Amino acid sequence: MSTDGDLLHTVTADDISNNRKRLGKLMVWGTAGLCAGMALWQLAYETGHIGNGFDNWRPILYAYVLWATALCAAQVIVNGEKGKRTLFVLPAALFVISLVVFPLLFALYISFTDWNLASPNGPQPNGWDNMREMWNDQFYWNALKNMVYYVLAVSVEYVIAFGLALLLNAQIRARKFFRVVFLLPLMLSPVAVSWMIGKSMLEVRFGPVSRVIREFGGEPSFFGSPEIARFMIMAMDAWTFIPFMMIMLLAGLQALPREVIEASKVDGATGWQSFKEVIFPLMLPVSVTAIVIRIIFKLKLADVIINVTSGGPGGATDSVTSFIFREYRDRSNVGYGTLLAMVYLVLIVIFVTLLLKLVSRWMERPA
């Protein structure tokens, strides 16, 4: 039995022969070579360098699965008991890599092609054409500008959510009832919200809200002007997701140490002073988390817009996602649409990273 290394979790003795180790390595490298060789062969076939190849890439996928299986098996063959521990994680890791990294790389390739599903030529690399087109695409920049408005609206949502959380944390009548009621919008799908509210309650002619406005002598128009239409989209989205922020903040409020708040009262702090100097600073970590998650939700905003305004009037309510949806679904413009999505992904990564950096610096602690 080996007496080296981590013995704490070792159950059985490992006495692995060199032949066994060689076999394991041979399995891994052999199947890897097979997979790479087949991929290169197919690539040569598809690019017209050789005359024979497979009808599609499925055999290469099978070779990849074979390699992954061999890699897993080789862990045990080469490392014995230690390899079994690796085996707990390795399949999951390979699975994630297969479904995230590969598609991402494929998407990166697609985004630099002119792939339109209606084109008989399939995806053809077109260099930086898509990037240039994006640069001149007023619809995309307009959608990005709208996203700035939508993200800024999170600050207002945060204030409302904080207020509601404070109310629900206070000793009010029927507190549990209100907690449930205020959570209800979050349980609705945004698609349902867009139909029930955007397309029904706010319907100009027979929607109940319109009727009330008309009763008071007004002329209802919810999606007629760009500003009001954008506001209505923000309001519907906020109505759905304010409860999400509220419940996070409420959980934070309930976790606050009572003695600190009581000490501030003993020291003579007013309600406002207590909130400003004690509660709000203590709530910052929760607040930041709630805001960041909400912003991430907001960056995906599309369903309400697609259903209610289709991005109109004149693109005033378009989000990046709803615009990409149109490029993909209505125009089958896969190459350009993928590039827009990749650029958006990069922008989001940069934005969220900067946001977290700023927050951590502001709070003087790692975010």
Add this chain to the structure above:
Amino acid sequence: MKTDLYDYIKAAQKMNRRQMLKGTAALSAAAMLPKGAAQAAAHGNVRAEILKIPGVGAGSPTDSDWQKVGEMTLGATKENVAEGEFEGVELTFMGLNNQNLHNFLFRGFLKPWETYTGAKINWIDLAQADYNARLQQSIATGTVDFDIIEMGAPFEGDVLGKGLASEMPDWVKEQIDMDDYVDYLKAPVGTWGGKTYRVSIDGDCHTFAYRKDYFGPEGIAGPDVPSTWQEINQMTKDLVGKEDPLTGLPAHGYLDPLKGWGGFGFYFLENRAAAYAKHPNSPAWLFDPETMTPMVNNPAWVQAIQDVMDLIEAGAYPTDQINADPGTTAFQQFLAGTGSMLMWWGDVGSSARTSDTSVVGDVVGFGINPASDRVYNAQAGAWEDTMNEAPNMAYIGWGVYVMATVEGDEKKKKAAWSAAAHLGGKDLSLWASAYPSGFQPYRNSHFQYDEWEAAGYDRAFIEDYLGSNADSYNHPNAAIEPRIPGIFQYYSVAEDELAKGYAGQYGSAQETADAIAAAWEKITDQIGRENQIAIYKESLGL
């Protein structure tokens, strides 16, 4: 027949048992004719008999009814296929499952066919929203996993243009009697390179629906129903400030949808533009067939856009019209009593008497796409002061196509075509026209109003309603959309640019039209200009 049309007709004519018996008695009397005459009339008898399943006004047909109809209409199949001839053949059929129609009916119709021929059909059911993406992905990735497809004619460029379909054998043409098709469904529709590929099972066009109570001696819009777009525009402006005779709310004239609808909204600008731009001297009215240069920014199209902008400027539309898509204009406005004129597919005004929110059932009338008192001659580059009518055959209608996957296996190929021919059979299609199926009449024989009357339908209503469809279908200057790859991409991007134009973000109708043209040029370049030119010419029969 579309479900809502069927419900509408039932409601419109207030069908009762007496009428039902009247129709049945007439059919029974015909059945008692001498033997020789009966043989000659056997074909007619099948038509009359299937129209009794389950009987107009006797509730919606069920799977057993579909199977009965499929069984009774197998005669044509039996003439070309021996019993058990396709034993061991398996086919895959891809189609829609809208409103539990389409594929659901096909299953019932083909069940007796499967029993007789011995073939087996596997089904791929798709929601309408998933259809385009599924089809395009199958084509683009080379994974066509179906042998028969239910497909709209606008996709013919994508499928036929790429050689993915199987050419129709001559025996199928005979079996389905293609000469009976209404004019616009004849070649070039359904054909490619002189070869025929499509078994039509549906027809589509936009027809004019109007409120009768707006017109007449006391009508607020004037004594006569407008017959030109110029009149419609003037009436729409003149109605500003008046009161709707039915609802007491503000009166409105023509309802243009100003918001996109996944590309389908462009058909509604086409309605206006067809009258201005579709000159009888050429089938082309969207692109120059020699260069694929868009015609969408020529004076005719600009006039159509300008008309809409003028009505926006005049405040002639209902509030928030900028956010109204075609679904809104039809179902939330026209049927609910807002507005007096509308262009829509032939089956939509049919909800007038059956929809809970409809208030216009008793005052709705129908006609073909209004004319223009001048037409733009794109070849001469000048307007001509002549009256021009051009009904818009929007979407053209569904058909059944056999894919090239069956080539190389004669037995399978014959089986696939036999199944397609059964679904597009002359008699079966009459039943599909008369009962909820998702399909409109599309054969001249479907407009034999005697058959409808004998089956129990109200003749006056059928003549009025279906007459507008028949007149559009057989119009010599019908505007047919190009069956080129990616046609809905063009429509979709045009919707985006129109939305900007209508919102005032472009300086003029011309600028808006130029933006559409520029976007269309990009799409053409992306898909491949030379290829598009060839396919466009082919689709126009040039």
